[in-house]
Amino acid sequence: MPDYRERLWPTPWIYLISLLLVPASILVLAPVSLPAGIATGVLLYVAVAGSLTLTSPVVEVADGRFRAGRASVPLELTGEAIPAEGEAARTERGTGLDARAYLVIRGWVKDVVRVPIEDAADPAPYWLVSTRHPHEMAAAINGSRRPRVGGEPA
Template identity: 85%
Template sequence: MPDYRERLWPTPWIYLSSLLLVPASILVLAPVSLPAGIATGVLLYLAVAGTLTLTAPVIEVRDGRFRAGRAEIPLDVTGEAVPAEGEAARAERGTRLDARAFLVIRGWIADVVRVPVADAADPAPYWLVSTRHPRELAAAINRSRRPHTGSGPA
């Protein structure tokens, strides 16, 4: 069982705004064929909605590893994870962003977690990952990266 798991689903407004593909297709294709415009619009909407849904990345902390989308890293080569919300998250995605950072960010999710990479062989200085629960994700990463000792105090 994972210590933390989240799928970065698109927000409902993304799906609603994608519905504008239907009337746009009708307007473009109506002079040629109204049924073709309707069919094209519906197919475009289904393709966009399906792609957004199927490609939503999973963020997971499990078995001493951190996975963001298709990439994963052992937690023993990471530093202390730091959650960023609001203006701090905006700065992390903007003015504070290092071009070498590994990113799994989604525009419809405002908050992020920054996970430093302590492996000198890794070209990315840190991972920056979108999350709807930055404190919980950072806590799960930080708990999982601590060395586990025996069953209790000596």
């Protein structure tokens, strides 16, 4: 059972905006064939909505590892996770961003968590990860880093 798990689904407005592909396809293809325009628009919408859904990254803290998208790091190699909301999150994603950081950010998820990487061999100084629950994610990372009773790692 993971300590924390979240899939960074697109917000509903992304799917609504993608629906504009249908009338756009009809306008482009109507002079040739109205049914072809409708079919193309529907297929484009299904392809875009499907790819947005299928490529939504998972962020997870489980089994002593922090996973963000395709990457994973042992929790003992992470520093203290710092949640950022609102203007602080905007700064983290913008002017405060280190170009070497590993990013799993989505434009439709505004808040982020900054997770320092304490591995000298890793070129990324920290991971910046989008989340809808920054305090819960940071608490899961920070809580899982602490040794458990009996000296077992988290």
